[in-house]
Amino acid sequence: MGGLATRAYIRSNGYEDDIQNLITLGTPHLGTPLANYLAWSAVFPFIENFATAQQIPNSLFLRGLNYKYDTKNVKHFSFAGTKLSEKTWVKLFVCLMEPNFCAKGGNQVISDTIVPKSSSNFSGGSCIQTSDTHSNTFGPAYYNSETMALIKDVLLHPEQSPSCPMPLALPPANTVEAIVATSTIAPSQEQIAVANYDGGKGFQAFLESNSAQLSMNLVTPTGSILNASSCASFPGVICTKDSSTTTTVESISVPESLATGNWQAKVSATSLVMPTTYNQHIFISRPVRVRAMTDSASYAPNAPIQLLATVTDESLALIPGVSVATKVTDPAGFLSVVPLFDDGTHGDSVPADGTFSNLYSATGAEGLYLYETTASGIARGSTFTITSKGSAFVETVPDLMVISPKLTLHVPSGSTIATISASFKNIGDRAASNVTIDFYAKDLVKGDKVLIGQTHVGSIAPNQTVNATFNWNISVGRAEVSAAPSDTNLFEDRDYSNEQATAELDSCRWIKGLTPPNKNTICAGSEIAAHEPGVKEMKPVP
Ligand SMILES: [Ca+2]
Ligand SMILES: [Ca+2]
Numbered sequence: 001m002g003g004l005a006t007r008a009y010i011r012s013n014g015y016e017d018d019i020q021n022l023i024t025l026g027t028p029h030l031g032t033p034l035a036n037y038l039a040w041s042a043v044f045p046f047i048e049n050f051a052t053a054q055q056i057p058n059s060l061f062l063r064g065l066n067y068k069y070d071t072k073n074v075k076h077f078s079f080a081g082t083k084l085s086e087k088t089w090v091k092l093f094v095c096l097m098e099p100n101f102c103a104k105g106g107n108q109v110i111s112d113t114i115v116p117k118s119s120s121n122f123s124g125g126s127c128i129q130t131s132d133t134h135s136n137t138f139g140p141a142y143y144n145s146e147t148m149a150l151i152k153d154v155l156l157h158p159e160q161s162p163s164c165p166m167p168l169a170l171p172p173a174n175t176v177e178a179i180v181a182t183s184t185i186a187p188s189q190e191q192i193a194v195a196n197y198d199g200g201k202g203f204q205a206f207l208e209s210n211s212a213q214l215s216m217n218l219v220t221p222t223g224s225i226l227n228a229s230s231c232a233s234f235p236g237v238i239c240t241k242d243s244s245t246t247t248t249v250e251s252i253s254v255p256e257s258l259a260t261g262n263w264q265a266k267v268s269a270t271s272l273v274m275p276t277t278y279n280q281h282i283f284i285s286r287p288v289r290v291r292a293m294t295d296s297a298s299y300a301p302n303a304p305i306q307l308l309a310t311v312t313d314e315s316l317a318l319i320p321g322v323s324v325a326t327k328v329t330d331p332a333g334f335l336s337v338v339p340l341f342d343d344g345t346h347g348d349s350v351p352a353d354g355t356f357s358n359l360y361s362a363t364g365a366e367g368l369y370l371y372e373t374t375a376s377g378i379a380r381g382s383t384f385t386i387t388s389k390g391s392a393f394v395e396t397v398p399d400l401m402v403i404s405p406k407l408t409l410h411v412p413s414g415s416t417i418a419t420i421s422a423s424f425k426n427i428g429d430r431a432a433s434n435v436t437i438d439f440y441a442k443d444l445v446k447g448d449k450v451l452i453g454q455t456h457v458g459s460i461a462p463n464q465t466v467n468a469t470f471n472w473n474i475s476v477g478r479a480e481v482s483a484a485p486s487d488t489n490l491f492e493d494r495d496y497s498n499e500q501a502t503a504e505l506d507s508c509r510w511i512k513g514l515t516p517p518n519k520n521t522i523c524a525g526s527e528i529a530a531h532e533p534g535v536k537e538m539k540p541v542p
Contacts, residue, residue, distance in 0.1 A: 003027025026133030031057030076125030081112020221261025331367025
């Protein structure tokens with residue numbers, strides 16, 4: 001939870017630009033199914049239910065955190081534990097509740113026994129695997145020496161930390177799946193696929209099989225063999241092999257500098273005993289970019305979900321003739337396919353700009369709606385089919401929105417007290433209870449942002465507007481003052497981007513006894529000028 005709290009801080013209004021590197025150890029970035037049980041269990045009354053509920057996979061808190069997560073230039077290193085567990089309780093809470101976290105084809109869960117690996121390794125930064133990330137709580141020692149050594153490595157050589165691998169089941173939006181082979185291979189056989197690499201930003205090759213005896217060998221454009229044993233001699237190439245008892249996934253990631261030319265991908269079965277099947281994927285990065293999204297992560301029941309997708313090539317140019325469709329699965333499992341259009345109608349704001357849209361309106365039922373958007377067409381002379389996935393929630397939640405983004409500031413003549421006020425309306429469909437509004441001041445010279453006060457405004461019913469006021473004893477200088485619902489509020493909000501009000505406050509003073517430099521001095525760039533007691537003169541700035 002500490003990792004989530006830190007990420008929430010980075011996202012929050014109060015973030016002070018004071019984190020360079022973030023190392024998370026076994027943080028449930030995508031939640032942990034264990035929380036499903038603990039949050040509502042009478043067996044563990046000592047567990048704070050609100051924080052535990054936030055760690056349930058797909059909780060509104062996590063979706064808010066992961067949706068459009070702005071890292072604000074923080075480098076993120078996520079550590080995941082890699083114990084293989086087949087314990088009944090783990091299977092029960094993980095595989096039954098969240099099958100996505102189970103190793104493919106079985107009931108094995110790779111985790112640190114608390115948080116699944118696929119939740120702890122947060123894509124977008126650097127992903128590190130270690131045997132144990134929670135041993136300070138549950139292990140025999142106070143810390144795990146392997147983990148501590150890896151943390152030291154990260155701090156000393158952050159640039160050498162491995163990038164997060166692409167998840168096999170879900171190709172990232174920025175890739176085209178150039179080769180997908182599913183085949184059966186017999187002992188001693190070798191099968192070859194040719195990857196006609198024609199530009200882009202490097203590629204990743206994956207081999208997934210039920211046998212650890214298969215191996216992947218790439219033949220470079222100059223005829224060298226690139227595989228797990230020769231990997232280290234190719235600069236910038238990353239090779240990984242990950243096994244559970246039923247599935248082995250081998251991956252080789254080749255950077256742009258080495259990628260150009262024609263490659264062969266060979267699957268070898270030299271030590272295989274029985275014939276087995278495998279899947280081979282080669283993802284070439286960014287010849288085509290597809291990104292599927294919705295206009296919000298959370299919707300009121302019966303509000304249409306706007307499905308959106310952008311399709312461009314690597315130079316962000318349009319690709320003519322692309323067809324795009326989204327498959328939506330509603331909470332009951334009912335599937336529907338919605339074609340998306342780039343024609344200026346169907347909710348599409350600009351025709352022929354590479355952004356496709358349509359509305360999905362069958363949102364009467366509350367729950368999770370999964371969508372999978374597929375774009376297909378021809379780019380660089382080759383056909384492509386790319387899928388991008390996402391999810392949206394339909395539910396009743398509060399949504400506090402600031403009425404005017406411009407904060408109201410009032411400083412009575414001669415006073416040093418600034419009255420700061422902002423109005424918030426609940427445009428959601430459920431009451432926001434026990435609301436606290438935070439007031440911040442950021443010193444525009446020093447850059448420090450501090451919490452200057454909090455005002456409790458009580459509950460806000462749907463469609464109700466309340467005014468929050470705080471009296472601040474201003475200090476001299478230029479400050480950006482802001483007000484927003486507090487991150488400590490114990491409810492989730494539908495949209496965190498619509499609730500901040502800001503204004504600039506410029507206060508200047510003359511010390512009693514000193515002559516002002518100019519009787520008509522105006523504090524530059526300000527909206528309000530105020531003075532400390534004993535000042536000879538004050539002049540509001542127009
Ligand atoms: Ca468009
Ligand atoms: Ca809001």
